[in-house]
Structures are given as structure tokens and as C-alpha cells.
Amino acid sequence: MKGSSSLVLGIDEAGRGPVIGPLVICGVMLRKSRLYELTARGVKDSKLLSPSQRQTLKGEIESLAEGFELIIISPSQIDSCNMGDLELKGMVKLIKKFLPDQVFVDAPTSRPELYERRISSLLSSKTRVELVVENRADRTYPIVGAASILAKVERDRRVHLLEKKYGAMGSGYPSDPRTIDFLKSYFYIHGQFPGVVRKKWRTIHRLKQGELPKKRS
Numbered sequence: 284m285k286g287s288s289s290l291v292l293g294i295d296e297a298g299r300g301p302v303i304g305p306l307v308i309c310g311v312m313l314r315k316s317r318l319y320e321l322t323a324r325g326v327k328d329s330k331l332l333s334p335s336q337r338q339t340l341k342g343e344i345e346s347l348a349e350g351f352e353l354i355i356i357s358p359s360q361i362d363s364c365n366m367g368d369l370e371l372k373g374m375v376k377l378i379k380k381f382l383p384d385q386v387f388v389d390a391p392t393s394r395p396e397l398y399e400r401r402i403s404s405l406l407s408s409k410t411r412v413e414l415v416v417e418n419r420a421d422r423t424y425p426i427v428g429a430a431s432i433l434a435k436v437e438r439d440r441r442v443h444l445l446e447k448k449y450g451a452m453g454s455g456y457p458s459d460p461r462t463i464d465f466l467k468s469y470f471y472i473h474g475q476f477p478g479v480v481r482k483k484w485r486t487i488h489r490l491k492q493g494e495l496p497k498k499r500s
Contacts, residue, residue, distance in 0.1 A: 289315045290349060292383035293426030294374050297329070297434035299366070299391060302486040303455035303462060303479055304442050306356040308370060309434035310377035312349045313426060315385075320347055321425035328421040328428050329435035341436045344429045350381055351430075353437050358481045367391070371398075375405045378412060385413040387427050389420040445479050457486040466490060 290312055298306040313321070324343050325336070332340070345351060354373040361369065370391060378386055390398045399416035406412070417423060421431040442455055449469070453461030467490070469477055476482055 289384035290381070291315050291318060291426050292378065292381050292386045293388075293420075293424060293428070293430040294377055294386065295389040295421050295427050295431040295434055296370060296391065297431065297438040298455075299370075300457070301455035301462075302457050302466070302481050302484045303358075303452055304438065304445060305358065306361065306366065306370065307434045307438045307441075308354040308356070308373040308377070309351065309430040309437070310374075310381060311344060311351045311426060311429045311433060312381045312383055313347060313429075314349060317347060318426060321429055326425045326428050326432065328419075329431040331422075332432065334439065337432050337436050337439075340429075340432050344433060348429075351433060352377060352380060353433065355437075355441075358479055361481050362483045371401055371405070375402060378402070378406065379410065382410065383412060386415065387420055387424045388414065388416045389427050389431070390416045390418050393418070449477060449479070457484075463490075 291314070292310055292312045294308065294310045296306060296308045298304060321344070324340065326340055326344065329337055354376065356366070356369050356373065374388060388398075388402070392398050395416045395418055399414050402414060402416065420427040422428070442452070446452055450465070451461060452465040453459040455462055457463070466476060466480070470490075476487065480487065
């Protein structure tokens with residue numbers, strides 16, 4: 284497919300940094316001729332939008348898209364493998380599934396040119412796709428912003444479900460005092476961290492090396 288009828292795929296993620304909950308990778312595919320509709324509806328980097336705006340745009344993006352998919356990487360998977368490799372494989376899986384003409388990726392590294400080569404190396408030589416891999420692509424390209432919105436909404440939904448089960452845990456990010464308080468409190472009660480925690484994360488190591496409260500007898 285060429286010109287305005289070509290298919291464009293945007294890929295982004297939500298949840299690289301948290302110590303709690305999954306990493307969510309999303310791919311959104313749209314015809315190039317309809318990309319302007321994303322801008323017209325206010326699609327941008329999910330971090331620049333309120334939760335209610337993201338929720339509203341989620342439905343609009345899904346209705347506009349030729350296709351979209353979410354890949355969920357659990358804390359246990361992150362603990363057992365290198366997260367960067369898992370993320371890379373997830374992105375390649377999305378490209379192979381949709382086989383677009385052009386792919387825009389928000390690079391999770393400081394050297395996007397190397398990341399682009401890593402993606403290319405995992406694609407079949409028969410897969411003819413133009414790759415655009417850049418830092419902050421979610422702010423530059425609305426198709427990546429669309430993917431960031433769907434990924435963020437899904438991660439937030441899953442964290443909300445975890446809170447229903449475990450109690451208030453904040454955003455799940457190490458910088459959130461509510462998250463650290465939750466981890467300390469849970470450890471105090473149970474003597475261990477829950478399965479929704481990335482146990483090999485530096486935050487957990489620091490807590491273990493610090494003064495974690497003793498388990499109740």
C-alpha cells in the first residue's frame with residue numbers, strides 16, 4: 284500500500300518504572316489518510332492528559348483504528364527476564380501481527396538508532412516496513428500518542444483492580460510515598476511482598492537493606 288492508503292502503526296508503553304504492576308505495551312494502527320483525525324480530537328502524549336481525557340479518547344481511538352493490541356508483561360515475567368528484551372520482543376510481535384507500511388516507536392533508550400537496529404534484526408528480511416524510532420515520539424507523532432493513551436488507561440485499570448484486592452498502593456512508582464508506605468505495611472503484616480511487586484527492582488533491594496518492619500508473630 285502506498286500514499287494516503289498506507290497503514291501506519293504507533294507503538295508505546297506504560298509502566299516501565301513502577302515497582303508494582305505490569306508493563307503494558309500497545310500498538311495502534313491507522314490509515315495514513317486518517318492520521319489528522321487524531322490531532323483534531325486532541326490525541327497527544329498520555330502524560331499531558333487527565334485521566335478523564337484519556338478515558339474519553341480511548342473510545343475514539345479504538346473506533347478510528349484499523350486495529351490495536353495490548354501486550355501485558357507481568358511483574359513475575361519482568362523478574363525472570365530482562366525487561367528491555369521483553370519490551371523489544373513485544374514491539375516486534377506487534378509489527379509482525381499488523382505488518383504496516385510504516386512504524387513509529389517511542390524508543391525506551393537514549394540511543395534510538397541502536398534500538399531501531401535491534402528491532403530490524405528481529406524482523407524477517409521479507410518484512411518490508413519503514414521504521415521511525417525516536418525518543419519522545421509520543422509527543423511528536425499522534426499515532427504514538429494514541430498508543431500511549433491506550434497503554435496508560437489499561438495499566439491504570441489494572442492498578443485500580445489491584446487496589447481493590449490489596450488496598451491503597453498509590454501509583455506503583457518508587458517516587459510515590461503512598462507506594463512505599465504500602466510496601467512497608469504489607470511486609471509488616473505478611474513478612475513478604477505480594478506477587479504484584481517486581482521483587483528484583485532496586486526499590487525492593489533498598490527496602491530490604493533498610494529497616495523493614497518485622498513480621499507480626
